[in-house]
Amino acid sequence: MEDLEIEDFINLGVVANNRKEVLIIRRVIQETGNDGSILTWAFPGGRQKLKETRTECVKREILAETGYDVESIKEISLRSHPHFDVFIVYHYCRLIKPKPIAKPSEPHEVAEIKWVQPEEIKKLFTTNIDPKVARELGIKGEEDYSKRKKFL
Numbered sequence: 001m002e003d004l005e006i007e008d009f010i011n012l013g014v015v016a017n018n019r020k021e022v023l024i025i026r027r028v029i030q031e032t033g034n035d036g037s038i039l040t041w042a043f044p045g046g047r048q049k050l051k052e053t054r055t056e057c058v059k060r061e062i063l064a065e066t067g068y069d070v071e072s073i074k075e076i077s078l079r080s081h082p083h084f085d086v087f088i089v090y091h092y093c094r095l096i097k098p099k100p101i102a103k104p105s106e107p108h109e110v111a112e113i114k115w116v117q118p119e120e121i122k123k124l125f126t127t128n129i130d131p132k133v134a135r136e137l138g139i140k141g142e143e144d145y146s147k148r149k150k151f152l
Contacts, residue, residue, distance in 0.1 A: 005047040008086045011058040012045035013093040014133055015070055021115035022137060024124065025065055028111045033083030033127070041124045043090070043133075044110075058091045065110045067100030077132035090133050
């Protein structure tokens with residue numbers, strides 16, 4: 001019972017390091033949205049389990065996908081995704097330690113782990129970034145960027 005996941009509720013972590021780089025992952029299996037958009041690169045995170053809090057979920061998922069130990073500082077945004085049938089909570093997270101504390105345990109889900117400057121997200125993400133997340137990261141041109149038909 002404790003391991004049951006809420007299928008349509010996802011917590012994602014926006015993790016920045018001391019060089020102002022952001023942690024992202026490339027998915028092993030790309031997902032296709034109901035509008036045909038393709039999800040390749042994303043913020044780390046995943047489905048919330050029935051008996052855990054949002055912050056527990058994002059911490060567990062980031063550790064499993066990347067090996068990094070984080071703490072959720074605040075929720076940036078909560079939205080019903082327009083192209084994937086899920087609710088997403090974006091958490092701004094801080095690193096507890098600057099290096100991974102464990103080997104990622106989900107290689108079947110994560111093909112690559114990468115630290116990037118916020119502006120690079122626009123080049124790597126094939127889907128749009130949540131406008132509140134873009135503002136939090138100081139991504140320039142966010143107005144044009146958030147008008148894309150595809151969303152993350």
